Amino acid sequence: xxxxxxxxxxxxxxxxxxxxxxxxxxxxxxxxxxxxxxxxxxxxxxxxxxxxxxxxxxxxxxxxxxxxxxxxxxxxxxxxxxxxxxxxxxxxxxxxxxxxxxxxxxxxxxxxxxxxxxxxxxxxxxxxxxxxxxxxxxxxxxxxxxxxxxxxxxxxxxxxxxxxxxxxxxxxxxxxxxxxxxxxxxxxxxxxxxxxxxxxxxxxxxxxxxxxxxxxxxxxxxxx
Amino acid sequence: xxxxxxxxxxxxxxxxxxxxxxxxxxxxxxxxxxxxxxxxxxxxxxxxxxxxxxxxxxxxxxxxxxxxxxxxxxxxxxxxxxxxxxxxxxxxxxxxxxxxxxxxxxxxxxxxxxxxxxxxxxxxxxxxxxxxxxxxxxxxxxxxxxxxxxxxxxxxxxxxxxxxxxxxxxxxxxxxxxxxxxxxxxxxxxxxxxxxxxxxxxxxxxxxxxxxxxxxxxxxxxxxxxxxxxxxxxxxxxxxxxxxxxxxxxxxxxxxxxxxxxxxxxxxxxxxxxxxxxxxxxxxxxxxxxxxxxxxxxxxxxxxxxxxxxxxxxxxxxxxxxxxxxxxxxxxxxxxxxxxxxxxxxxxxxxxxxxxxxxxxxxxxxxxxxxxxxxxxxxxxxxxxxxxxxxxxxxxxxxxxxxxxxxxxxxxxxxxxxxxxxxxxxxxxxxxxxxxxxxx
Ligand SMILES: Cc1cc2nc3c(=O)[nH]c(=O)nc-3n(C[C@H](O)[C@H](O)[C@H](O)COP(=O)(O)O)c2cc1C
Numbered sequence: 322x323x324x325x326x327x328x329x330x331x332x333x334x335x336x337x338x339x340x341x342x343x344x345x346x347x348x349x350x351x352x353x354x355x356x357x358x359x360x361x362x363x364x365x366x367x368x369x370x371x372x373x374x375x376x377x378x379x380x381x382x383x384x385x386x387x388x389x390x391x392x393x394x395x396x397x398x399x400x401x402x403x404x405x406x407x408x409x410x411x412x413x414x415x416x417x418x419x420x421x422x423x424x425x426x427x428x429x430x431x432x433x434x435x436x437x438x439x440x441x442x443x444x445x446x447x448x449x450x451x452x453x454x455x456x457x458x459x460x461x462x463x464x465x466x467x468x469x470x471x472x473x474x475x476x477x478x479x480x481x482x483x484x485x486x487x488x489x490x491x492x493x494x495x496x497x498x499x500x501x502x503x504x505x506x507x508x509x510x511x512x513x514x515x516x517x518x519x520x521x522x523x524x525x526x527x528x529x530x531x532x533x534x535x536x537x538x539x540x541x542x543x544x545x
Numbered sequence: 546x547x548x549x550x551x552x553x554x555x556x557x558x559x560x561x562x563x564x565x566x567x568x569x570x571x572x573x574x575x576x577x578x579x580x581x582x583x584x585x586x587x588x589x590x591x592x593x594x595x596x597x598x599x600x601x602x603x604x605x606x607x608x609x610x611x612x613x614x615x616x617x618x619x620x621x622x623x624x625x626x627x628x629x630x631x632x633x634x635x636x637x638x639x640x641x642x643x644x645x646x647x648x649x650x651x652x653x654x655x656x657x658x659x660x661x662x663x664x665x666x667x668x669x670x671x672x673x674x675x676x677x678x679x680x681x682x683x684x685x686x687x688x689x690x691x692x693x694x695x696x697x698x699x700x701x702x703x704x705x706x707x708x709x710x711x712x713x714x715x716x717x718x719x720x721x722x723x724x725x726x727x728x729x730x731x732x733x734x735x736x737x738x739x740x741x742x743x744x745x746x747x748x749x750x751x752x753x754x755x756x757x758x759x760x761x762x763x764x765x766x767x768x769x770x771x772x773x774x775x776x777x778x779x780x781x782x783x784x785x786x787x788x789x790x791x792x793x794x795x796x797x798x799x800x801x802x803x804x805x806x807x808x809x810x811x812x813x814x815x816x817x818x819x820x821x822x823x824x825x826x827x828x829x830x831x832x833x834x835x836x837x838x839x840x841x842x843x844x845x846x847x848x849x850x851x852x853x854x855x856x857x858x859x860x861x862x863x864x865x866x867x868x869x870x871x872x873x874x875x876x877x878x879x880x881x882x883x884x885x886x887x888x889x890x891x892x893x894x895x896x897x898x899x900x901x902x903x904x905x906x907x908x909x910x911x912x913x914x915x916x917x918x919x920x921x922x923x924x925x926x927x928x929x930x931x932x933x934x935x936x937x938x939x940x941x942x943x944x945x946x947x948x949x950x951x952x953x954x955x956x957x958x959x960x961x962x963x964x965x966x967x968x969x970x971x972x973x974x975x976x977x978x979x980x981x982x983x984x985x
Contacts, residue, residue: 362763381764382693401693403693479737
């Protein structure tokens with residue numbers, strides 16, 4: 322177990338240490354005080370526990386590593402993550418999980434606006450609420466929301482699946498409610514279990530693309 | 546006026562192409578989408594000429610005295626700056642808009658000529674990485690295919706904020722070109738009309754950009770030069786902010802720059818020409834004492850060694866070419882005249898890159914058409930063309946007495962029109978007058 326104190330080490334030193342860590346290594350990071358770009362570009366299945374709030378782009382482009390943040394996260398948490406797991410015990414600011422291709426992102430608290438924007442395969446589970454324009458242009462993967470969703474959820478969505486337990490303030494263009502079939506309940510149950518969230522799948526509704534904007538259609542012009 | 550009947554007078558307000566567009570719009574109900582760049586006349590580098598050396602300055606001997614063309618890009622913060630033999634680079638054009646063979650050809654040609662090539666909206670293909678000695682990896686709003694492995698495989702990273710053909714617009718790739726491979730790379734359903742985001746998903750302003758650049762450097766061990774590309778609009782401010790955000794290199798793309806697919810109204814009516822854009826970018830760099838420290842790459846309508854020489858003389862460190870590179874590969878070739886005719890166009894006029902039915906097999910995903918371009922031959926043609934541009938550039942630099950092409954300066958040129966004099970900031974030929982300078 323290695324401990325890195327950001328009062329003593331620079332961000333460069335931190336990331337360098339984490340990036341060369343070997344499979345199975347454990348790291349603890351202290352005194353983060355909202356610093357940016359912490360624990361980014363990791364490639365191995367190491368465990369990183371970050372104590373304190375983090376700034377922009379924490380866990381950016383993560384591959385394989387498990388990163389836990391005991392605190393709140395700034396904008397762009399786990400942006401473009403490829404694999405591995407990122408968990409934040411508090412809230413996450415805007416664009417959490419933006420463009421992420423894979424892995425699991427768990428936000429125990431609330432996520433702000435544009436959560437899962439342009440997501441490309443990641444699974445995101447939010448314990449609380451999500452802000453407006455979440456899953457904007459979301460391409461694939463799954464977004465699970467145990468609380469409520471803000472305005473214009475899933476605007477211009479492609480093939481991402483969204484499950485919401487609470488209220489949805491409004492749906493964005495081309496996003497619609499869809500039937501919860503057996504396979505969806507199974508998928509949701511697995512994700513809730515992985516995220517360690519104790520809710521019944523029957524409390525959730527499913528949303529996805531109406532696929533009306535996939536090709537230019539002049540009769541849909543009011544939606545553009 | 547019609548050639549055969551002098552009583553038929555064409556309207557200047559409603560010429561035939563304007564009438565045809567109104568008719569097309571009424572019929573289809575959708576704006577015109579096309580490729581290529583702006584087609585209307587705008588002030589260009591053609592409106593500048595060099596003052597060759599004579600009594601007050603002496604020229605260099607054509608084949609005997611050295612005129613160096615090497616450039617180094619990205620030595621502000623990056624541990625591994627880019628070294629190029631010639632300051633003429635290949636601009637970012639996506640796999641998707643171009644065939645895999647075309648991307649490979651660009652890599653081969655650039656590598657033979659000792660320069661770099663660039664990925665595009667849609668990710669990096671193994672073909673282009675394999676055949677490009679120096680490859681710049683674009684970081685675009687869509688983030689299609691973006692991944693840290695390719696980021697580390699790249700030689701430099703170009704953050705695209707905008708493009709000259711459509712500053713403020715996102716990428717577009719219509720269903721015909723979303724083939725299974727393109728769909729898989731971009732993580733999109735096959736055959737959809739892809740309209741990418743016009744701004745980045747995880748930041749909004751220049752202060753965020755600074756943090757984004759820090760993140761990208763952290764992921765790549767501070768090795769790779771980071772370029773920031775903007776479409777030419779408020780160039781002075783954009784360049785200033787890019788430098789402040791920590792860019793190693795700034796790329797400024799003028800309004801006549803090419804595109805794979807954009808609304809015609811965007812191509813023709815948004816952005817400013819390359820000519821004033823270079824001057825404004827250089828002024829911004831000079832004001833921060835960053836000229837030559839942060840390098841400037843200029844693109845948009847570069848066709849000849851003369852264009853390159855003039856861009857450098859105004860203060861650019863290098864240029865990038867898109868459309869001209871495609872033409873060198875075979876785009877618009879009369880060899881395919883019959884095929885152009887069959888799709889209602891002609892060699893030299895074709896601009897429907899979005900359709901995917903390119904007779905020259907370059908801007909297509911159709912496997913049969915794509916076979917028409919042999920990557921080895923394409924690469925050779927591009928290398929030939931790049932070598933010609935470099936020789937022309939040296940010819941002009943030597944004539945002005947310069948032993949390195951970067952020694953060209955605005956004082957080596959005058960303008961043929963008042964517009965060009967004002968935009969480029971060089972005197973109107975035969976006068977000492979630079980319109981707009983010193984308040985006159
Ligand atoms: C077919 C084609 C595809 C392009 N794709 C991209 C792209 O993916 N990303 C980008 O930043 N610019 C793209 N561009 C713009 C070029 O990078 C460059 O800015 C422009 O071509 C320069 O102007 P020129 O064509 O007059 O040389 C594309 C241009 C063309 C012609």
